[in-house]
Amino acid sequence: MSFAGLRAERQSKQSKSFVNAGPKDTAASADQSKALIPTTGANASGGRGSSEPLYRVLPASVDIRSTTENGRGIWAIRPMHAGEIIFQTKPHIHVLSTKNLEHFCSSCVSPAPATGLKRCTRCRVLWYCSASCQNSDWALHKQECSAMQRWAAGAPSPDVAIPAEPIRCLGRVLWWKQKQGLQSAWARELDGMQSHRTNLPPSATESHTHLAHAVIRYLGLNAPGELGAFGITTAADIVDVISRFATNSITMTSPSLTPLGVFVSPPVALINHSCEPNAVVVFPRSSSNLAAQEPLTQVVALREIAVDEQIFTAYIDTTLPFSQRQQALAATYSFTCNCTLCSKYPRIDPRESIWCPKSCGGTCTFPSEEDPLTRCVKCGSAVPSTDSILDAIRIGQEALEKATTVQFNDLEKALQLTTNIIPILTSHKLLPSSHPLLALTRLHQSLLLASFPPNLTQEALDNVIRATSASVTGISELLCRGHPIRALALAELGKLLAVDEPSPRDSKTNTVFPPSGPARLRLAYETLVQAHNELKIGFGEENEGGEVGHEIREMAVRVEKELAVWKQGVKNVIEDTPKPKSGKR
Numbered sequence: 001m002s003f004a005g006l007r008a009e010r011q012s013k014q015s016k017s018f019v020n021a022g023p024k025d026t027a028a029s030a031d032q033s034k035a036l037i038p039t040t041g042a043n044a045s046g047g048r049g050s051s052e053p054l055y056r057v058l059p060a061s062v063d064i065r066s067t068t069e070n071g072r073g074i075w076a077i078r079p080m081h082a083g084e085i086i087f088q089t090k091p092h093i094h095v096l097s098t099k100n101l102e103h104f105c106s107s108c109v110s111p112a113p114a115t116g117l118k119r120c121t122r123c124r125v126l127w128y129c130s131a132s133c134q135n136s137d138w139a140l141h142k143q144e145c146s147a148m149q150r151w152a153a154g155a156p157s158p159d160v161a162i163p164a165e166p167i168r169c170l171g172r173v174l175w176w177k178q179k180q181g182l183q184s185a186w187a188r189e190l191d192g193m194q195s196h197r198t199n200l201p202p203s204a205t206e207s208h209t210h211l212a213h214a215v216i217r218y219l220g221l222n223a224p225g226e227l228g229a230f231g232i233t234t235a236a237d238i239v240d241v242i243s244r245f246a247t248n249s250i251t252m253t254s255p256s257l258t259p260l261g262v263f264v265s266p267p268v269a270l271i272n273h274s275c276e277p278n279a280v281v282v283f284p285r286s287s288s289n290l291a292a293q294e295p296l297t298q299v300v301a302l303r304e305i306a307v308d309e310q311i312f313t314a315y316i317d318t319t320l321p322f323s324q325r326q327q328a329l330a331a332t333y334s335f336t337c338n339c340t341l342c343s344k345y346p347r348i349d350p351r352e353s354i355w356c357p358k359s360c361g362g363t364c365t366f367p368s369e370e371d372p373l374t375r376c377v378k379c380g381s382a383v384p385s386t387d388s389i390l391d392a393i394r395i396g397q398e399a400l401e402k403a404t405t406v407q408f409n410d411l412e413k414a415l416q417l418t419t420n421i422i423p424i425l426t427s428h429k430l431l432p433s434s435h436p437l438l439a440l441t442r443l444h445q446s447l448l449l450a451s452f453p454p455n456l457t458q459e460a461l462d463n464v465i466r467a468t469s470a471s472v473t474g475i476s477e478l479l480c481r482g483h484p485i486r487a488l489a490l491a492e493l494g495k496l497l498a499v500d501e502p503s504p505r506d507s508k509t510n511t512v513f514p515p516s517g518p519a520r521l522r523l524a525y526e527t528l529v530q531a532h533n534e535l536k537i538g539f540g541e542e543n544e545g546g547e548v549g550h551e552i553r554e555m556a557v558r559v560e561k562e563l564a565v566w567k568q569g570v571k572n573v574i575e576d577t578p579k580p581k582s583g584k585r
């Protein structure tokens with residue numbers, strides 16, 4: 001396999017996504033069911049005949065219930081298996097982020113075809129893959145098209161000539177709501193989403209006000225009274241609109257989890273958060289789905305889910321340590337997380353651990369300013385020089401922030417930062433899964449891929465394989481089997497191992513990692529097979545792992561054939577070698 005394409009896959013996996021984390025302990029959901037308030041009833045239940053929305057896409061296998069702790073959520077009412085698609089839906093509204101507008105179809109979100117995308121000749125901002133996609137989007141784009149032209153004409157500089165993603169998304173939400181009817185089922189589902197108007201954190205006030213002003217300008221309104229056409233008659237209503245968007249909008253991703261834009265889907269937004277989720281929200285783009293249905297989002301079970309167990313996804317990156325997760329959830333979603341993972345804190349957490357100083361195989365929790373004494377859980381040895389460990393973690397965090405910021409403008413600088421800091425953290429015995437080592441390793445891997453030399457060398461290839469393997473080790477410690485992030489990390493490793501070696505090493509030196517020659521090809525095959533099995537969970541069994549699952553399966557078949565050719569070649573050589581005649585030397 002050639003390495004072309006691997007570089008193009010470098011992508012920011014760091015951005016906010018609802019895809020994350022590992023298996024969920026069922027204890028918490030049992031606690032939550034004790035606190036159940038009678039169902040607000042929506043799916044196949046009490047919603048009918050009441051003023052509650054019906055959530056038309058929810059299947060009979062789930063129910064909507066409420067708890068005092070986290071409001072409404074979705075519960076399984078029959079057992080579900082890992083890889084099962086719990087439900088799927090086309091988002092109510094989706095928009096591409098500005099940098100993706102020229103590269104993806106604004107209607108079906110497919111990447112540009114070989115013939116290229118066609119631009120809307122009026123606003124010159126949106127692009128489509130076909131006339132049929134453009135026509136089907138016109139009902140939504142019509143008002144947006146004029147608004148974009150107005151916005152560009154009034155923009156003080158070309159870099160702000162296109163409204164930011166939240167403004168465009170809210171514009172579409174309000175125009176479509178008006179078109180569907182303020183009391184339509186579509187609008188009621190949307191208005192039923194949770195708002196934090198009454199408990200907004202002070203930090204949100206400024207950003208919400210700014211967004212509200214921008215949206216009013218984008219809609220082209222001249223007087224507050226004109227908002228009535230969108231069902232907004234008071235200041236509280238506009239805060240609700242903005243807060244609902246902030247609380248319930250979700251990152252739209254490619255089949256390989258590259259963030260592409262944002263979407264709003266009331267049924268998906270009913271799902272509560274856990275740092276140990278039992279489900280994920282993905283866009284697998286399975287070939288069995290018609291393009292016309294895309295973008296189709298699917299909620300997929302990550303493991304077995306029992307009857308009366310709540311379905312949870314993760315709103316944030318769950319490889320982060322406790323304090324950073326809590327901070328992110330409080331800032332954006334206004335709640336303190338008491339999920340199974342957070343309620344176990346403090347305890348030995350592979351996100352915040354170092355290896356035993358005596359190398360007994362046990363681990364010790366990170367020291368802290370307040371509690372510098374830390375011991376190995378296995379042999380009880382105390383960790384010496386905790387100050388230098390604390391310093392290394394602090395410097396690592398700073399390097400991570402700096403490298404993340406400069407990665408797209410100054411690749412070399414970012415690579416220099418990750419290259420220098422990773423050995424410092426490993427020499428302080430941080431676990432591959434610990435923070436910030438895992439985040440730095442993942443970034444390092446993507447920077448190495450992006451900086452592949454034009455003529456690939458064995459050293460460059462082996463380096464990126466080692467970084468990818470370290471990422472897989474860290475991720476596998478934190479995320480359950482079949483988690484899409486883990487499955488994709490394995491797929492990346494398998495693909496890299498399958499790349500033709502520029503200068504294979506002598507098989508005698510095969511004690512180093514990665515191996516060379518047939519041993520490498522065998523490892524590539526095994527990794528691809530494991531990746532395919534895990535992709536079939538995270539991106540849906542029925543989808544065969546979605547677009548990436550299909551690609552990895554084909555690659556595994558090719559590598560298997562190459563291996564067979566190797567084996568046959570070796571067999572032929574053995575058979576063709578003249579046998580020594582007995583008795584003669």
Ligand SMILES: C[S@@+](CC[C@H](N)C(=O)[O-])C[C@H]1O[C@@H](n2cnc3c(N)ncnc32)[C@H](O)[C@@H]1O
Nearest residue numbers: 069070071072194248269270271272273333335
């Ligand atoms: C996308 S909504 C989820 C559905 C929401 N519970 C409802 O009733 O519509 C996100 C909001 O739900 C609540 N929430 C979600 N997960 C939670 C959790 N684990 N603990 C407490 N509140 C949670 C928070 O108020 C959060 O801002």
